[in-house]
Structure formats: structure tokens, C-alpha cells
Amino acid sequence: MKNLEEIKGVLMDIDGTVFRGNHLIKGAKEVIEELRTNGKKILFFSNRGNISRRMATDKLMKAGISVEKEEIILSSYVAAQFLRTNxxxxxxxxxxxxxxxxxxxxxxxxxxxxxxxxxxxxxxxxxxxxxxxxxxxxxxxxxxxxxxxxxxxxxxxxxxxxxxxxxxxxxxxxxxxxxxxxxxVGKPSHFMVDEAMKQLRLEPEKCVIIGDSLGSDMAMGELFGFTTALVLTGGTNREQAESYSGRLDFILPSIASLCNTDLKEEM
Amino acid sequence: MKNLEEIKGVLMDIDGTVFRGNHLIKGAKEVIEELRTNGKKILFFSNRGNISRRMATDKLMKAGISVEKEEIILSSYVAAQFLRTNxxxxxxxxxxxxxxxxxxxxxxxxxxxxxxxxxxxxxxxxxxxxxxxxxxxxxxxxxxxxxxxxxxxxxxxxxxxxxxxxxxxxxxxxxxxxxxxxxxVGKPSHFMVDEAMKQLRLEPEKCVIIGDSLGSDMAMGELFGFTTALVLTGGTNREQAESYSGRLDFILPSIASLCNTDLKEEM
Incomplete structure (x- = not known):
């Protein structure tokens, strides 16, 4: 699954992928709009445990990205669900x-x-x-x-x-x-994937996970059979990416490249 | 070396041995005075790294225990000496x-x-x-x-x-x-012992270390050949003391027992 056209769902990390601190990464808003125009389901998918989905919704909305609370999966939310259940x-x-x-x-x-x-x-x-x-x-x-x-x-x-x-x-x-x-609870655990898949209702192989972390985003993608796309706008630089021993389907300078590039050329 | 009369020097832990928090442990002052009257050299000997010897001197003096800065060995002081040297x-x-x-x-x-x-x-x-x-x-x-x-x-x-x-x-x-x-730097390392022995100028076998910690005070005593006396007024209770696999020469209810008891009976 190396072609974005075959992808139906996007698990999108937030920190280091959409934002750097409070600063929206250039092109993020436009890419999100384009993905939605092309019928892709987006789930914002973050290991942040110190904010609620309501707070994440507010942050995205303030940056001009329209989003429902149900389109956000945070480790705070998943931890709360884990405790309620168990x-x-x-x-x-x-x-x-x-x-x-x-x-x-x-x-x-x-x-x-x-x-x-x-x-x-x-x-x-x-x-x-x-x-x-x-x-x-x-x-x-x-x-x-x-x-x-x-x-x-x-x-x-x-x-x-x-x-x-x-x-x-x-x-x-x-x-x-x-x-x-x-x-x-957080990425790369199955707890996060389970909650995400309840919302997305897609098979992992029809989804891409885009994020900045090798150990959580990319490891999770490989573990659960998602296509993976690493961005270099967060905690990982190209050198670290190139020496990574796990599977990386795409290495992108930033989220802005997700739609504009033929992903195959990025391999 | 199981008899206090043969002991020339006392390495005396502070927290949990002389004080509990800011509260002087009952009988501590009197025991310190009696030890000095009997010609024992006392060194206050603590893993506290957040206070200086000046601050520890003030605390002891306020509690009525007369002491010179040079009679206090703290991990803050020993760390500073370590950095200066190395x-x-x-x-x-x-x-x-x-x-x-x-x-x-x-x-x-x-x-x-x-x-x-x-x-x-x-x-x-x-x-x-x-x-x-x-x-x-x-x-x-x-x-x-x-x-x-x-x-x-x-x-x-x-x-x-x-x-x-x-x-x-x-x-x-x-x-x-x-x-x-x-x-x-702290107990049970040799850095602390080295600094203490520079001050005491005695052989370890002529000294007792009294303290509340198995892992730092008692382990250090065993490692460097001191007589060891555990007090139960700090972080260790009798059950933990009795299941300890290392050497414990004496188990004392508190520092107050150090002079008043025939130590052999406490074994």
C-alpha cells in the first residue's frame, strides 16, 4: 500500500506533525482540507495525555482546522476508557x-x-x-x-x-x-489502535499513519500493518530516519508533502 | 569490634538517626554529649546533597548540639570536592x-x-x-x-x-x-568514606557507623569494615532489618540506646 489514492484513512499525529509547540506547521491546514476533499477520513492521533479531546479540538479549531471531538484520539482519553473498562x-x-x-x-x-x-x-x-x-x-x-x-x-x-x-x-x-x-496506554500500544479503529472503521492496510516519532508512530504502524509516513518536522531528523532499522514507507520533509508529492518518489 | 569501649570514632547519619524531619530524636543530644565525654570522635555523615555544611551546622546548633563545620560530611560537600579534583x-x-x-x-x-x-x-x-x-x-x-x-x-x-x-x-x-x-557520590561509595577518614584519621575497624538505611549506611559499613549499628527511627523497620542479608552488628530502637545499652545484648 504505497499509493495515497488507495488510502482511505489517515491517522495523523499532532505534535511535531501538525503543530510544533503552538505553531501550526506550514501547509498542514491545506493538506488536511485536500485529504478531506478527496474523501479521506482523518483521525488526529496523539500520545498527549495532559490535554482532553475538548482542549485539542479548541487548539485545532483556533488554527483554522475544523474538527469534531470524535475525530481526536489522545492517550488521556484512551487511558480513561481503559480504566472505565478494567x-x-x-x-x-x-x-x-x-x-x-x-x-x-x-x-x-x-x-x-x-x-x-x-x-x-x-x-x-x-x-x-x-x-x-x-x-x-x-x-x-x-x-x-x-x-x-x-x-x-x-x-x-x-x-x-x-x-x-x-x-x-x-x-x-x-x-x-x-x-x-x-x-x-499510548502509541505504539494496541489500546490506541483499538480506539482509533472503532472510530475509523477501516482495515489498517487501508490507512496511513503520519507522525514524527520512530518509536511510537512508525513502530506502531509497522506492528499493526499500517502504511507509515515519517515527517522531519518533529523529534526525528533525516540521519536518524535513515539509520532506523524498522519499516518506513515514506520519509517526508513535512506534512505539506503528503498530497503534493508522488509518494513513491519519496521512498 | 562489638564493644563500644573499643570504638574511637562514630560516623553518625543525620536524617532518621539524629532528626526525623526537623524534629530532634529523643536522647540524641544526650548520647552525643556522652560520646564526646568518653572521648569518641563524632562525624555527622549524611547523604543529603541539598544542604551545605554551614546549613547542617546551623540545624544541629539550633537543636542544642554543638558542632564545627569540619565535623560534617555531606554528599553536597563530597560532590563539590569530587568535581574540584576531577x-x-x-x-x-x-x-x-x-x-x-x-x-x-x-x-x-x-x-x-x-x-x-x-x-x-x-x-x-x-x-x-x-x-x-x-x-x-x-x-x-x-x-x-x-x-x-x-x-x-x-x-x-x-x-x-x-x-x-x-x-x-x-x-x-x-x-x-x-x-x-x-x-x-553518596553512601555507600568510597568517596564519602575517603572524605570521612581524612577528618577522623582513624582505621575503619575503630569506628562505628550508625544510621537508619540498610542500603547506604549498613552496606557502606560492611563494605569498608566499620562496625554497624542500625536505628529503627528512620526508613527501616525491624522486619526489614531482620530479613536483611548483609551484616548488621547492632539493631537499636533509636540512637538513645547507643550508650545506655550493653550493645552485645542487642545482637
């Missing part, structure tokens, strides 16, 4: 931000009143984290809470360059407690 | 607090102006840490800085119970960068 009677302590809490509350996940009373610790990106937050999470796990992480990316592309991501925050808790996360 | 022309970025910076400046270690310009990252306990601090440290290591940690304890005994320690903060950086610390 731990309906359990309570969670959150090492994360308001966007994650919003998704947990929408999924009716019970939030613990104290760290030491929690059955589960949900860890996500927390850009306003303090020592006290780390310490609360530490106490929750020491008291027996199991660790669920929205994702385990080591860095994400912020406006000022690569910034430390959940992989670091989770590493703090794992190192101090000698406990590993029971579940990491 | 990296005299290199600059360091600090993920830590003012006490560490004070020791580094006293040892004339150059502090980098930007994380990305640092040759070394010095990691310590940072009870006011924010996401931005973690991110700066991450950037330093991503740009090539080697990691030096004051210690790697997973927790320390705070007033409100065990709190997350450098092991967690260091774990965040190590996990996000895939780099391990080059050097961990």
Missing part, C-alpha cells in the same frame, strides 16, 4: 494535568481523595509538576497503587526544542519505588 | 538547591550559564523542583553533559513519612535520556 470500582490518583482529569471524569473514573487511598496511579505529562506532585505519586505507589501511564515518550517537540516527556516523569516514580508501570 | 576546568549545571550550590561555589566549581553549555550535570535532592528544572537538566544531558549524582537514595524520612529522594529525580533524567549517572 477498573470500574477502583479509584485513581493523578500525576497529570487538568486535561487528563477532564477525560477521567467524563469516563466516570473515581478520583482518590488521598494518594495513599488510591488503587491506581495515572501518570501523564505534567508541565507544571512540582516536587510535591512527585512525592504524592511516590506515596500512592508505596501504598500499593498500580501504575498506569498515558504514554512513555521520552521527549516531545516543544517550541523551544525537545522537552522532557512522560518517560522522565514515569522514570522518577519507577526508580524511586522499584515498580514498573503495569500498563502504558 | 573536573577543575569544566562547568556544571545544577539540578539541586542552594545548599549544593553553596558547596560548589566554595570549592570553586564553575557553574554553567545555560544547560546546553554544561559539561556536567550535578543532580541532588530538590524539594522545590519544577517541571522546568527537570527540563533544563534533560537539555543539559541531551547536549552531552555527564551526570554526577550526590546520592541515589530512593527515599528519606521526612516529618510526614518517607519522601521521594534523589533516586527518583535522577531516575527521571536517566529514563528520559537513556544515560546513566557516571558517578554517584
Amino acid at each position: 477498573y470500574p470500582t477502583k479509584s485513581a490518583w493523578v500525576l497529570g494535568e487538568i486535561g487528563l482529569i477532564e477525560e477521567l471524569e467524563e469516563a466516570e473514573v473515581q478520583i482518590a481523595k488521598k494518594p495513599t487511598e488510591a488503587d491506581l496511579l495515572v501518570v501523564s505529562l505534567h508541565e507544571h509538576l512540582t516536587y510535591a506532585d512527585l512525592n504524592d505519586a511516590f506515596k500512592a505507589v508505596r501504598a500499593g497503587a498500580r501504575i498506569i501511564a498515558t504514554n512513555s515518550d521520552k521527549s516531545f517537540p516543544a517550541e523551544t526544542g525537545e522537552a522532557i516527556d512522560v518517560g522522565g516523569i514515569l522514570g522518577a516514580i519507577e526508580s524511586a519505588t522499584n515498580r514498573r508501570a503495569d500498563v502504558v | 573536573y577543575p576546568t569544566k562547568s556544571a549545571w545544577v539540578l539541586g538547591e542552594i545548599g549544593l550550590i553553596e558547596e560548589l561555589e566554595e570549592a570553586e566549581v564553575q557553574i554553567a550559564k545555560k544547560p546546553t553549555e554544561a559539561d556536567l550535570l550535578v543532580v541532588s535532592l530538590h524539594e522545590h523542583l519544577t517541571y522546568a528544572d527537570l527540563n533544563d537538566a534533560f537539555k543539559a544531558v541531551r547536549a552531552g553533559a555527564r551526570i554526577i549524582a550526590t546520592n541515589s537514595d530512593k527515599s528519606f524520612p521526612a516529618e510526614t513519612g518517607e519522601a521521594i529522594d534523589v533516586g527518583g529525580i535522577l531516575g527521571a533524567i536517566e529514563s528520559a535520556t537513556n544515560r546513566r549517572a557516571d558517578v554517584v
